[in-house]
Amino acid sequence: MERRLAPAIAGRGAQGFEVPTRFGLATREVDGDWRDYMEQLASLEGAPPVKLRTTVTEEHPKTILSFNQSPDVPFDRSVNAYRGCEHGCVYCFARPTHAYHDLSPGLDFETRLFAKPNAAELLRATLAKPKYRCKPISMGTNTDPYQPIEARYRITRSVLEVCLDARHPVTITTKSDRVLADLDLLAQLAERRLVAVAVSVTSLDPKLSGKLEPRAAAPAKRLLALQKLVESGVPVHCSVSPIIPAITDEFMEEIVQRVAAIGVGSVGWIPLRLPHEVAPLFREWLAVHFPERGDKVMSIVRSIRGGRDNDPDFFTRMKPSGVWADLFRARFRLACKRAGIGKEKFELDCTQFRSPAVGGQMRLL
Numbered sequence: 001m002e003r004r005l006a007p008a009i010a011g012r013g014a015q016g017f018e019v020p021t022r023f024g025l026a027t028r029e030v031d032g033d034w035r036d037y038m039e040q041l042a043s044l045e046g047a048p049p050v051k052l053r054t055t056v057t058e059e060h061p062k063t064i065l066s067f068n069q070s071p072d073v074p075f076d077r078s079v080n081a082y083r084g085c086e087h088g089c090v091y092c093f094a095r096p097t098h099a100y101h102d103l104s105p106g107l108d109f110e111t112r113l114f115a116k117p118n119a120a121e122l123l124r125a126t127l128a129k130p131k132y133r134c135k136p137i138s139m140g141t142n143t144d145p146y147q148p149i150e151a152r153y154r155i156t157r158s159v160l161e162v163c164l165d166a167r168h169p170v171t172i173t174t175k176s177d178r179v180l181a182d183l184d185l186l187a188q189l190a191e192r193r194l195v196a197v198a199v200s201v202t203s204l205d206p207k208l209s210g211k212l213e214p215r216a217a218a219p220a221k222r223l224l225a226l227q228k229l230v231e232s233g234v235p236v237h238c239s240v241s242p243i244i245p246a247i248t249d250e251f252m253e254e255i256v257q258r259v260a261a262i263g264v265g266s267v268g269w270i271p272l273r274l275p276h277e278v279a280p281l282f283r284e285w286l287a288v289h290f291p292e293r294g295d296k297v298m299s300i301v302r303s304i305r306g307g308r309d310n311d312p313d314f315f316t317r318m319k320p321s322g323v324w325a326d327l328f329r330a331r332f333r334l335a336c337k338r339a340g341i342g343k344e345k346f347e348l349d350c351t352q353f354r355s356p357a358v359g360g361q362m363r364l365l
Helices: 032-043 095-101 107-111 119-127 155-166 177-191 206-212 219-231 249-261 278-289 294-304 323-339
Strands: 055-058 065-067 077-079 112-115 137-139 170-174 195-200 236-243 267-271
Touching: 065 119, 095 107, 095 278, 107 112, 119 155, 137 155, 155 170, 155 177, 170 177, 177 195, 177 219, 195 219, 206 219, 219 236, 219 249, 236 249, 249 267, 249 323, 267 323, 278 294, 294 323
Parallel strands: 055 112, 077 137, 137 170, 170 195, 195 236, 236 267
Antiparallel strands: 065 077
């Protein structure tokens, strides 16, 4: 794989603004003269560096609860407080959703974000409907509920407050230690068997993490978050994912050992997935950061995906096949056996659900 000549964009995972062509959208190109001018300004002595800024647009949808019938995921409903994710994980399978907004799954996905400040209000109204039937709500299934802008908007916290009020079970997936900001709510939910938290740990190398997930929490902070959640009695799961061949798989055994040592009782792994525009974005990332092994990485990826960059089919998209997949599976199984850890099934309690108050009224009891 040839090295990309342009330097890496600091602090960002994706390296381009290309809008996908599968929707017939107009293509977009960066004006070379403008870019040359900005680089010239940045090179002047004493001039501040030109940074790619993050913008947030507030949107007010009519519904907040999304339902699915996928046989590959263990939940049927979810809440996504944000569109796009500033963590900038180059491998994120949610990137193609930004194309629905006529935006790039690349840099737009991590710099042009959307927030839903009325999410808690919408959820409360949905849960109060007479025909609503309670099943666990998943958060973090598309974009991270604890990405940096959560510190300002606190939408995830407000959703958890509704869940606590309604005694509604909820699961959370994140790669941010910002989850500890809501430890008070999570502890209360945990006492009633209403919550489980999964924290993704991709590698143990902060430099590699800074390239793969430039604005996510460092690996050490994620491990500390897992430890504090365990100490607070919150059921936790460590997701060693995604496993990227020849990039992150070397950390698999040590991550399992480290999380077992701090009391985590459940661990699992997910192979790299490259749907739609994620595949060319990931290839570009390899060309910038790992050109010497890029061809090897993609060769292994295709070998576990039936000769394709990605397997989009139900029942097989989460289950890689082939020699390399069997090797990863055996390594992970042996690491878990040595560490004395497995994949615990969290049974959340739906029987406590009570219809929440609406219209701004508070409960007396």
